[in-house]
Amino acid sequence: xxxSEILLAGASERDLTKLEEYHMVGGYAQLARARxxxxxxxxxxxxxxxxxxxxxxxxxxxxxxxxxPRDSPRPKYLTVNADESxxxxxxxxxxxxxxxxxxxxxxxxxxxxxxxxxxxxxxxGEYLTEFEVLRAAxxxxxxxxxxxxxxxxxxxxxxxxxxxxxxxLLESLEGKRGxxxxxxxxxxxxxxxxxxxxxxxxxxxxxxxxIMELGGEEYAKLGTPDSTGTRVFSLSGNVVRGGNxxxxxxxxxxxxxxxIGGGVPDGRELKAIIPGGSSVQILTADQVDTPLSYDAxxxxxxxxxxxxxxxxxxxxxxxxxxxxxxxxxxHESCGKCTPCREGTRWMVQLLNRxxxxxxxxxxxxLLLDVCDRILGHCLCPLxxxxxxxxxxYVDKFRDEFREHVRAGRCPYGGESSxxxxxxxxxxxxxxxxxxxxx
Amino acid sequence: MIDEIRRVAEQYPVARSAILPALRIAQxxxxxxxxxxxxxxxxxxxxxxxxxxxxxxxxxxxFHLEPVGRHLVELCTNVSCALVGAQxxxxxxxxxxxxxxxxxxxxxxxxxxxxxxxxxxxxGTVVVVDHRYREPVRAEDVPGIVQELRDAD
Ligand SMILES: Cc1cc2nc3c(=O)[nH]c(=O)nc-3n(C[C@H](O)[C@H](O)[C@H](O)COP(=O)(O)O)c2cc1C
Numbered sequence: 001x002x003x004s005e006i007l008l009a010g011a012s013e014r015d016l017t018k019l020e021e022y023h024m025v026g027g028y029a030q031l032a033r034a035r036x037x038x039x040x041x042x043x044x045x046x047x048x049x050x051x052x053x054x055x056x057x058x059x060x061x062x063x064x065x066x067x068x069p070r071d072s073p074r075p076k077y078l079t080v081n082a083d084e085s086x087x088x089x090x091x092x093x094x095x096x097x098x099x100x101x102x103x104x105x106x107x108x109x110x111x112x113x114x115x116x117x118x119x120x121x122x123x124x125g126e127y128l129t130e131f132e133v134l135r136a137a138x139x140x141x142x143x144x145x146x147x148x149x150x151x152x153x154x155x156x157x158x159x160x161x162x163x164x165x166x167x168x169l170l171e172s173l174e175g176k177r178g179x180x181x182x183x184x185x186x187x188x189x190x191x192x193x194x195x196x197x198x199x200x201x202x203x204x205x206x207x208x209x210x211i212m213e214l215g216g217e218e219y220a221k222l223g224t225p226d227s228t229g230t231r232v233f234s235l236s237g238n239v240v241r242g243g244n245x246x247x248x249x250x251x252x253x254x255x256x257x258x259x260i261g262g263g264v265p266d267g268r269e270l271k272a273i274i275p276g277g278s279s280v281q282i283l284t285a286d287q288v289d290t291p292l293s294y295d296a297x298x299x300x301x302x303x304x305x306x307x308x309x310x311x312x313x314x315x316x317x318x319x320x321x322x323x324x325x326x327x328x329x330x331h332e333s334c335g336k337c338t339p340c341r342e343g344t345r346w347m348v349q350l351l352n353r354x355x356x357x358x359x360x361x362x363x364x365x366l367l368l369d370v371c372d373r374i375l376g377h378c379l380c381p382l383x384x385x386x387x388x389x390x391x392x393y394v395d396k397f398r399d400e401f402r403e404h405v406r407a408g409r410c411p412y413g414g415e416s417s418x419x420x421x422x423x424x425x426x427x428x429x430x431x432x433x434x435x436x437x438x
Numbered sequence: 439m440i441d442e443i444r445r446v447a448e449q450y451p452v453a454r455s456a457i458l459p460a461l462r463i464a465q466x467x468x469x470x471x472x473x474x475x476x477x478x479x480x481x482x483x484x485x486x487x488x489x490x491x492x493x494x495x496x497x498x499x500x501f502h503l504e505p506v507g508r509h510l511v512e513l514c515t516n517v518s519c520a521l522v523g524a525q526x527x528x529x530x531x532x533x534x535x536x537x538x539x540x541x542x543x544x545x546x547x548x549x550x551x552x553x554x555x556x557x558x559x560x561x562g563t564v565v566v567v568d569h570r571y572r573e574p575v576r577a578e579d580v581p582g583i584v585q586e587l588r589d590a591d
Contacts, residue, residue, distance in 0.1 A: 075451075087516045087555040118451075125458075125500045126556055128569050153449050158458045159499030161554065175454030175484075177497040193451060235560055236518035242560030278517055278555075308559070310518055324517055328554055334497075421520045422528055424499075424552050427540035 006210045006222070006230045007203065008246050011098040017133055019140040022101040028146055030212040034109045035148065042113035046208070048216025050228045055081055055164075055201030056277065056306040057381075058294055065198055067188035068114040074195040076116040079173065080107050082123035082130075082202045083157055083164035086277035087328060088308030091232040092202040094244040096123075096130045099206060100137035104152070106208035111150055114198055118151050121202075122169050125158040161332035165380045166199040168334065179334045180380035203232060203307075223249035227293040231307045237274075238313035238417075240265050249304075250293045257288065257311055268313040272396075276305020278325050279385030281392035282318075301392070317416035318397040319404055322390050323351040327423040329386030340383030343374040347390055348425070354401060357408035364401050368394055439467055443483035453484050460484060461495050470510065471502040499553070507542040507549035509587045511535075512566040513575075515552045518559035523577065527563045528552065530580035547591045548584075 010016055010025035022028070034042055046062030053059045068076060080103070084092040096103060103121075111119050123131050135154055141147060155173060162168040163178040170192050172178035191197020207229060211219045220228045227249035233256060236242045240262030247256065253273055257263065264270050270285040275292065281302040283290065290300045297304050312321065330344035350367045353359040371387035378384070394401055403411045410416065443463055447456035460483060464476040472495055477488035484491075495501040511531060515524045528539065531550055535543050542549040558564035561573035567583060575583070 084557050085555060088518055088559050089555075090557040090559050093557050124557070125462075125498075126553075126566065126569075129571070151449075155455075156458065156462070157498070158462065158501060159553075160497060172458070173455060174452065175457040175494070177494055236562065237521045237559075242518075242562070244560065274517070310521070310559070312521060316521060321517065324515075324520060328516060331554060417523075418517075418520050419525065421515050421525045422539055422552055423515055424554055427551060 006246065007095060007102070007206050007232055008098060009210065016099050016101060017097075017137060019101060019137070019144060022099075026213065027101055027209075028105055028141075030209040031105050031108050031112075031146065034112050034212055039113045039115055042109065042212070045211055045216040046113070049211045049219040050216075050225075051204065051207055051211060051219070052227065052294070053201055054203035054207070054231060054307065056086060056279070058304075061200065061204055064188070064200075065110065065114050067186065068116075068196050068198055069189070070115075072196050074193075075118055076114060077192045077195060077197040078107060078111045078114065078116045078119045079169065079192060079197055079199045080119065080121040080202060080205055081164060081166065081169060081199055082121055082127070083169060084124055084127070084202070085161040085164050086279060086306045086308060087325075088236055088274065088277045088310045089234050089306040090236075091234045091244050091307060093127060093130055094232060095202055095206050096127070096134050100134045101141065102206045102209055103134070103202055104137060104141050104146075106205035107152070108147065108150060109208050109212060110198070110200065110205060116198070117149065118153075120153050120155050120173060120192070122155050122157060122163070122173055124163075125156045131156055160334075161328075162334045162380075162382060165382060168380065169199065170197065177334070179336045180382075182379050224291070224293045224295075226295045227304070231292075231304075233292065234306075234308040235261050235311070236308070237311040238264050238268065238315075239311040247292075250291045250296075252289050252291050253283075253309065254288045256292065256309060261311070264311065264313050268315060270311065271314045271316060272312040272318070274308075274310040274312070274389070276303045277308040278310070278328065278389060279381075280305045281388055282396055284396055313417070315415070315417040317355075317410055317412045317418055318393050318400050319351060319355045319410065320412075320416055320418035320421070322393045323348065323355055324418060324421055324423060325389055326351055326386060327425045329382065331423070331425045333382060333386075337378040337380075337383060339374045339377040340386070343370050343383065344386050346370045347386065351390075354404050355410055357404055357410065359405050361402070361405050364394055364398070364405070439463060439479060440483040443480065447484060454486060456484060457486070457491065457494050458498070461491065461501055465501060470506045470508075471504060505542070507547050508591060509548045509568055510566075511548055511550050511583075511587070512553045512556075513539075513551070514554070514556045514558070514562070514564040514566075516555035516559075518555070519562035519564055522562045522574075524563040526577045527565065527575055527580060530577040531584070534580050534584045548587055
């Protein structure tokens with residue numbers, strides 16, 4: 001079932017980290033071809049492919065590249081987002097480790113398409129081995145004179161989820177704290193160093209050479225009409241065979257979790273699924289036949305996000321899940337916008353009270369109210385990314401939340417798989433949290 | 439060190455962009471953390487104030503503003519790892535090392551801390567030992583890892 005004929009094509013048979021081997025599977029041939037083409041012709045292929053960004057926001061790649069001004073008195077930049085920090089997501093890592101040259105080739109083709117001479121790849125600081133593999137590939141490409149006068153700099157982050165958000169990334173790359181900027185102006189107009197900048201995810205870039213090879217229209221036949229092509233899905237949690245699997249968009253959760261992932265281990269029951277990284281709404285077990293495509297997931301009330309599927313079995317307490325997720329966003333909130341900075345703390349406090357059995361029934365509504373006051377009220381989507389999942393846990397598992405309130409304790413009685421998980425925020429000293437007045 | 443930082447800065451149109459690599463170099467030089475002198479050195483190399491350098495460093499999780507042990511054990515307790523037993527692995531480290539997360543062993547050998555998602559979710563629990571990923575780690579693997587660090591120390 002797993003097909004890997006696009007992004008990871010050839011990587012099972014050959015060591016594609018080596019330039020020589022990558023050449024054997026047609027590596028850099030598309031770059032050579034692209035450089036013979038007018039930039040507009042490449043954008044036309046991207047448009048025809050209907051490729052949509054794999055970083056999570058699903059924006060049409062060709063369209064976004066088309067926002068870049070043709071003539072600019074300032075240099076233009078391409079920035080590749082390799083910050084991969086959305087909980088549950090580990091696919092860019094696989095792509096960088098196994099097909100680093102494809103990432104470089106796709107980036108160089110894209111740079112040509114927008115007439116940029118400068119490329120930055122912003123890779124999360126924790127990915128040390130990935131950085132080394134990418135750097136070795138880049139050295140080979142440079143030596144083989146494949147860069148064609150383009151400067152390509154690998155820039156390592158230093159541990160901050162928010163630097164995956166595109167304007168936080170630009171701030172960080174400019175040597176500042178990674179706090180997002182207000183938009184507009186959009187990066188295509190005012191981006192890195194105030195110049196036009198295109199930001200794309202690693203997986204998006206690694207798809208580009210194959211689109212050029214197949215032609216946009218052929219590529220668009222893969223997957224579903226709204227979600228063309230393949231993706232590398234990251235499967236994790238309570239599943240027998242976690243890992244990365246390249247599959248066509250539109251594959252159902254059931255096929256991924258059961259046919260490919262081997263199902264839920266230890267004879268446990270499936271309880272819930274997070275289908276697109278921790279920022280998206282949760283699905284219940286009865287939604288397991290939902291296809292992993294943009295439209296289908298939206299209809300199901302969630303999103304494919306970064307392509308990260310987290311499987312949750314019946315040992316997990318959903319209030320504890322909410323607490324751990326809220327703790328993550330509280331830790332990663334950059335502090336710039338009040339609703340996100342304060343709201344994520346309120347969420348953690350309320351969820352702690354509910355979990356401990358200290359909350360009153362109306363605090364469930366207070367929690368939803370806090371979510372509501374964050375949604376749409378911040379400069380960047382991190383606040384929404386905290387509020388949407390938590391609100392969905394309350395909506396879909398309200399009875400379980402109520403049971404905590406009514407019984408005055410967690411119904412799992414210390415037996416939940418997420419019991420007493422120690423989060424990084426628990427390590428913080430001198431980190432006062434607001435008192436919840438009820 | 440100042441020359442090394444300035445060489446890195448040449449890759450960027452604006453020297454300030456080199457602040458993360460510069461802080462990383464300084465942290466390595468100072469035994470894994472950033473003492474006040476480090477901000478003066480980075481500031482001098484990049485023509486920034488020490489206060490600015492510290493403000494940037496404090497934003498990022500991989501920079502340490504307090505001394506750390508000679509070895510760093512970082513354990514992911516985000517959802518995917520937590521679902522498959524990260525807390526049990528953490529407790530095994532606590533027991534083996536005799537410290538709580540965020541603390542360093544008395545002999546200064548090992549700092550234990552929990553981190554947010556490291557991006558190894560399908561192979562949890564992810565433990566990062568001196569910046570290299572170990573996946574998956576189970577509670578029963580912990581004594582071996584700690585022994586390995588003691589031997590290397
Ligand atoms: C809080 C937050 C974190 C993000 N983290 C990442 C990330 O780690 N990697 C990524 O590619 N996109 C991330 N994004 C999305 C980026 O802002 C941006 O949409 C993406 O890099 C664009 O590339 P694409 O169009 O190829 O998907 C994040 C967004 C938000 C709001």
